Amino acid sequence: MRISTEGTLHTVTRRLTQQDIARMAGVSQTTVSLVLNNRSDAEVRIAPETRERVLRVIRETGYAADPVARRLADRRNRILGVFTYEAVFPTVSADFYHPFLIGIEERAQEAGCDLLLFTSAGAAGGRRRIFSEDSRVRLADGCLLLGRTLDRDDLARLLAEGIPFVSVGRRDDAGAPVPYVGAAYADATRALTERAIALGHRRLAYVGAGEGAESTVDRIRGFTEATAHRLGTDLVVRPDEPSPATAGDALAMHLRAAGRTAEQVLDALAAAGVTVALAEDAADAVAIVHAARARGLDVPGELSIVALGAPTRPVHVDIDFTGFRMPRQEMGRRAVELLTELLENGGTPQELLDCELIDGSTLAPNNRR
Amino acid sequence: MRISTEGTLHTVTRRLTQQDIARMAGVSQTTVSLVLNNRSDAEVRIAPETRERVLRVIRETGYAADPVARRLADRRNRILGVFTYEAVFPTVSADFYHPFLIGIEERAQEAGCDLLLFTSAGAAGGRRRIFSEDSRVRLADGCLLLGRTLDRDDLARLLAEGIPFVSVGRRDDAGAPVPYVGAAYADATRALTERAIALGHRRLAYVGAGEGAESTVDRIRGFTEATAHRLGTDLVVRPDEPSPATAGDALAMHLRAAGRTAEQVLDALAAAGVTVALAEDAADAVAIVHAARARGLDVPGELSIVALGAPTRPVHVDIDFTGFRMPRQEMGRRAVELLTELLENGGTPQELLDCELIDGSTLAPNNRR
DNA sequence: TCAAGACGCTAATGCGAATTAGCAACGCCG
DNA sequence: CGGCGTTGCTAATTCGCATTAGCGTCTTGA
Numbered sequence: 001m002r003i004s005t006e007g008t009l010h011t012v013t014r015r016l017t018q019q020d021i022a023r024m025a026g027v028s029q030t031t032v033s034l035v036l037n038n039r040s041d042a043e044v045r046i047a048p049e050t051r052e053r054v055l056r057v058i059r060e061t062g063y064a065a066d067p068v069a070r071r072l073a074d075r076r077n078r079i080l081g082v083f084t085y086e087a088v089f090p091t092v093s094a095d096f097y098h099p100f101l102i103g104i105e106e107r108a109q110e111a112g113c114d115l116l117l118f119t120s121a122g123a124a125g126g127r128r129r130i131f132s133e134d135s136r137v138r139l140a141d142g143c144l145l146l147g148r149t150l151d152r153d154d155l156a157r158l159l160a161e162g163i164p165f166v167s168v169g170r171r172d173d174a175g176a177p178v179p180y181v182g183a184a185y186a187d188a189t190r191a192l193t194e195r196a197i198a199l200g201h202r203r204l205a206y207v208g209a210g211e212g213a214e215s216t217v218d219r220i221r222g223f224t225e226a227t228a229h230r231l232g233t234d235l236v237v238r239p240d241e242p243s244p245a246t247a248g249d250a251l252a253m254h255l256r257a258a259g260r261t262a263e264q265v266l267d268a269l270a271a272a273g274v275t276v277a278l279a280e281d282a283a284d285a286v287a288i289v290h291a292a293r294a295r296g297l298d299v300p301g302e303l304s305i306v307a308l309g310a311p312t313r314p315v316h317v318d319i320d321f322t323g324f325r326m327p328r329q330e331m332g333r334r335a336v337e338l339l340t341e342l343l344e345n346g347g348t349p350q351e352l353l354d355c356e357l358i359d360g361s362t363l364a365p366n367n368r369r
Numbered sequence: 370m371r372i373s374t375e376g377t378l379h380t381v382t383r384r385l386t387q388q389d390i391a392r393m394a395g396v397s398q399t400t401v402s403l404v405l406n407n408r409s410d411a412e413v414r415i416a417p418e419t420r421e422r423v424l425r426v427i428r429e430t431g432y433a434a435d436p437v438a439r440r441l442a443d444r445r446n447r448i449l450g451v452f453t454y455e456a457v458f459p460t461v462s463a464d465f466y467h468p469f470l471i472g473i474e475e476r477a478q479e480a481g482c483d484l485l486l487f488t489s490a491g492a493a494g495g496r497r498r499i500f501s502e503d504s505r506v507r508l509a510d511g512c513l514l515l516g517r518t519l520d521r522d523d524l525a526r527l528l529a530e531g532i533p534f535v536s537v538g539r540r541d542d543a544g545a546p547v548p549y550v551g552a553a554y555a556d557a558t559r560a561l562t563e564r565a566i567a568l569g570h571r572r573l574a575y576v577g578a579g580e581g582a583e584s585t586v587d588r589i590r591g592f593t594e595a596t597a598h599r600l601g602t603d604l605v606v607r608p609d610e611p612s613p614a615t616a617g618d619a620l621a622m623h624l625r626a627a628g629r630t631a632e633q634v635l636d637a638l639a640a641a642g643v644t645v646a647l648a649e650d651a652a653d654a655v656a657i658v659h660a661a662r663a664r665g666l667d668v669p670g671e672l673s674i675v676a677l678g679a680p681t682r683p684v685h686v687d688i689d690f691t692g693f694r695m696p697r698q699e700m701g702r703r704a705v706e707l708l709t710e711l712l713e714n715g716g717t718p719q720e721l722l723d724c725e726l727i728d729g730s731t732l733a734p735n736n737r738r
Numbered sequence: 739t740c741a742a743g744a745c746g747c748t749a750a751t752g753c754g755a756a757t758t759a760g761c762a763a764c765g766c767c768g
Numbered sequence: 769c770g771g772c773g774t775t776g777c778t779a780a781t782t783c784g785c786a787t788t789a790g791c792g793t794c795t796t797g798a
Contacts, residue, residue, distance in 0.1 A: 015507070015530070015531075015784095017783095017784055017785085018784070018785065018786095019784080019785095027747080027748085028747070028748045028749080029748090029784090029785080030747080030748055030749080030750095030786085030787085031746090031747065031748075032785095033784095033785060033786055033787085034747090034786090034787095036785095037786080039786095043788095044746090044747095044787095045744090045745060045746055045747080046746070046747080047745085047746060047747085050746080050747085062500070062526065062530075064500070064504050064507075065784080065785070066507055066783090066784055066785070067505045067507060067508040068437055068440045068441050068507070068508055068783090068784080068785095069441055069753090069783070069784030069785040069786090070784080070785055070786080071437045071753095071785090072437050072438055072441050072752095072753050072754070072755095072783085072784080072785075072786095073752080073753055073784075073785045073786045073787080074753085074785080074786055074787085075753080077437075077505075077508075078489065078505070079485070079505065079508070087471075087474055087475070087478070089467065089470045089471045089473075089474045098458065101458045102456075102458045104458075105456055105458045105486070105488050106456070108488045108489070109456070109488045109489060111489075112489045113488065113489050114485055114486060114487055114488055114489045114505050115485070115486040115488050116448070116483055116484070116485050116486075117474070117483060117484040117485075117486065118483055119474050119477045119478045119482065119483055119484050131431070131433070135433050136436045136446075136447070136448065136483050138384070138433070138435055138436060138437070139436040139437055139446075139448070157431065161384065161431075162384070384754095386753095386754055386755085387754070387755060387756095388754080388755095396777080396778085397777070397778045397779080398754090398755080398756095398778090399756085399757080399777080399778055399779080399780095400776090400777065400778075401755095402754095402755060402756055402757085403756090403757095403777090405755090406756080412758095413776090413777090414774090414775060414776055414777080415776070415777080416775085416776060416777085419776080419777080434754080434755065435753090435754055435755070437753090437754080437755090438753070438754030438755040438756090438783090439754080439755055439756080440755095440783095441753090441754080441755075441756095441782090441783050441784070441785095442754075442755045442756040442757080442782075442783055443755080443756055443757085443783090
C-alpha cells in the first residue's frame with residue numbers, strides 16, 4: 001500500500017503490522033505475535049502448519065516487529081543507554097573513557113543489545129545532565145553511567161524512580177546503595193605503598209586531589225592504611241602539607257596537585273624529605289618525573305614515583321611507570337553484564353575489579369638512609 | 370506507589386503517567402498532554418490557571434513523558450540511528466571513521482537528538498547487517514549509514530520500506546537514488562592529476578582498488594578525465610598493468626594495490642616508466658614512499674607520490690604528502706543536517722563536499738625528460 | 739454416555755501518550 | 769428570549785504489539 005506523507009510529494013510504503021501479516025496468513029494478530037516470539041509453552045500451542053504459514057508470510061514480506069510498540073507492550077527493548085558527561089567521540093583517541101566504551105560495545109554486541117548515547121543531554125550548552133527537559137533515559141531498558149564524578153541528585157533520582165542502571169566506577173550511597181563496577185583502587189594503592197615501604201621508604205607522599213571523587217578517596221584510603229599500619233603514622237592524612245602525618249622520622253603526607261605546577265610539587269616534596277611520591281593521576285606523574293629530571297634529580301635513584309592508574313588528561317606517557325593498570329575494558333564489559341543481570345533479577349550489584357600491578361622502573365629502594 | 374516486580378524481592382517505584390498527573394491536578398490526561406506540549410493553537414485553549422496548576426504538579430513530581438509511548442503515538446523520537454559495519458569504538462583512535470562520528474555527535478547534540486548505535490546488528494558474529502532478526506532501525510526517526518561499501522540489498526530495502534536515512538559517502542542508485550553526503554573525490558583527484566601534468570609528468574599511475582566502492586570509482590574518474598583531456602590517453606583505464614592506456618609517450622595506468630607488496634608496486638611503476646603515482650589510500654602511499662626510499666629512490670625527486678585522501682587502515686603517517694583532505698567531520702555534521710531536513714520535508718538530498726588540496730612535499734616537477 | 743482434559747486458536751485488553759471530535763457553560767446580539 | 773459563537777475542557781480513539789482469558793472441537797477414560 002502506498003500512502004502519501006502529508007505536505008510532501010514523496011510516497012512512503014506504509015509499514016507492515018502484525019495485523020497485515022495476520023490477514024495474509026489468515027490468522028489472528030495474536031497468532032502472529034505468538035509465532036514471532038516462538039512461544040511454545042504448554043499454555044500456548046500453534047499447529048506446525050499454521051506456524052509455518054505465518055513464518056512464510058513473515059519471510060516473504062520481510063516483516064519485523066516494531067520495536068517501539070514492542071517496548072510499550074512488554075517493557076523491554078534490548079537497548080542500553082550510555083550516559084557520559086562529555087562527548088563520547090571527540091577526545092576519544094587518547095581518552096580515559098575510551099577503553100570503557102570498547103568493553104561496553106563489545107559486550108553489548110554479544111548480548112544483542114543496541115547502545116543509546118544520550119548526546120542530546122547537553123543541548124543546553126552546559127554540562128550534560130541525566131534528567132533534561134524531556135529525557136530519553138527511560139527509552140532504554142537500563143543505563144550505564146560514566147564519569148569521574150556523578151551528580152548525587154541525579155543518582156538519587158535514578159534510584160528513586162527505579163530506573164535500572166550501573167555506574168562504571170564505585171559510587172557512595174546516594175540515599176540508597178548505588179549499583180556499580182569499580183576498580184579496586186584501595187587494594188592496588190595499598191599494595192604499592194607497602195612495596196615502597198618494604199623498599200626502605202619512610203617518608204611518602206600522596207599527590208592528587210585526595211578527596212571528592214570516590215576513585216580518589218579509595219586510593220587515599222589504601223595509602224593511609226598502609227602507612228599507618230607499617231609506619232605508625234596517622235590514619236587520617238589531611239590534604240595539605242602544613243600538617244603531614246608523622247610518626248618518628250616516618251611521614252605520610254598528602255599534597256594537592258591541583259593549582260600547583262610540577263615545580264612547586266617538587267619543592268614541597270623536597271622540603272618534607274619525601275623519597276617516594278604516589279601520583280593519583282599518571283598525567284601528574286609524567287609532569288613530576290620530567291620536572292625532576294630537568295632539575296637533575298635521578299628518578300628513581302633519588303626520588304621514586306608511582307603512578308596510581310592511567311592518565312585522566314591526554315598526555316604522552318613515555319615513561320615505564322611503576323604503578324597499576326585499571327582493567328577498564330573489562331570494567332565496561334562487566335558493567336553491561338551486571339546491568340543485564342540487574343534487569344533480569346533486580347538487586348544492587350556492587351563489584352570491584354582487581355587492578356594489575358606494574359613493576360615498571362620508577363620505584364627503587366630508598367638510598368637516603 | 371510501590372509494587373513488586375514478579376519473581377523478585379526488590380520493589381520499584383512505579384513510573385508516573387500523565388494519568389497520575391491528571392488526577393493530582395484535577396484535570397484529564399488530555400489536558401496534561403496539551404500543557405506538556407505547550408499547545409496554544411486556536412484549536413486548543415487552556416486557562417492560564419489550569420496550565421499553571423498542571424505545570425506545578427509536573428514540576429513537583431519531576432514527571433517526564435515516556436519517550437516510547439510518545440513515539441508510538443506521534444512517530445517521532447529525536448533519536449537518530451547510526452549504523453556501521455564495524456564496531457564504533459575499538460579502532461576509533463586511529464580510525465578512518467572517527468572524524469565522521471565526531472561531526473555526527475556534535476551536530477546531533479546541537480539538534481537535541483540522541484544517537485542509537487546499532488551494535489547488536491552483529492550479534493551473529495559475522496559482519497553486521499542492517500536488517501537482522503529483529504532490527505531496531507525503526508526505533509529511530511532516521512538513520513546514518515557509514516561504511517566504505519554498503520550492501521546494495523540493504524540499501525534497496527531501506528528505500529523500499531521508506532526508512533529515512535542518509536549515507537555518509539556517495540552511493541550509486543539502489544533501485545532508486547540514495548540520499549548521501551559525499552566527498553568530491555573526482556574533483557580533488559582531477560585537480561591533483563592536472564597539477565602533476567602541469568609539472569611535466571607524462572607517465573602517471575593510479576594505485577588502488579580502482580573499482581568497486583563509489584569512493585574509488587569517483588577518484589578513478591577524476592584521474593582518467595584529467596589524463597585523457599590533457600594527455601590524450603584513453604578515457605577508460607583498465608585495472609591491470611598489461612594494458613596501460615597510452616598516447617604517444619604519455620601513459621595513464623592503473624595498478625591494483627591489493628595483494629601486492631609495496632616492492633611489487635614499485636617494480637611495476639619502474640617498468641612502466643611512471644614518474645608520479647597517485648595512491649587511493651594514504652596507507653599505501655606511506656608504504657610506497659618508505660619502500661622507494663629504502664631502495665635509494667628520491668621522493669619526490671625521482672618519483673612523486675600523491676595521497677588521495679586519508680589512510681583507511683591505521684598507519685603512522687610521518688610524511689608531508691601532497692594530496693587532499695576530505696572534510697570528514699564536516700561530512701558527519703552535514704549528514705545529520707540533511708537527515709533532519711529529510712525527516713521534515715522528505716526528498717532525496719545528495720551532496721558532495723569539497724576536499725581541501727594539500728600542497729605537501731611529495732609532488733615535484735618531472736626531471737626525467 | 740458423559741465429564742474431563744487436550745488442542746488450536748482468537749477476542750479483548752493494556753501499555754502511555756497524542757489527537758480528534760465534541761460537549762457544557764457562558765456571553766452576546768438581534 | 770432564542771440562536772450563535774467563544775471558551776475551556778474531556779471522552780474516546782489510535783499507535784503496534786504482548787498477554788490473558790476463554791471458546792469451540794476432539795479425544796479419552798470411567
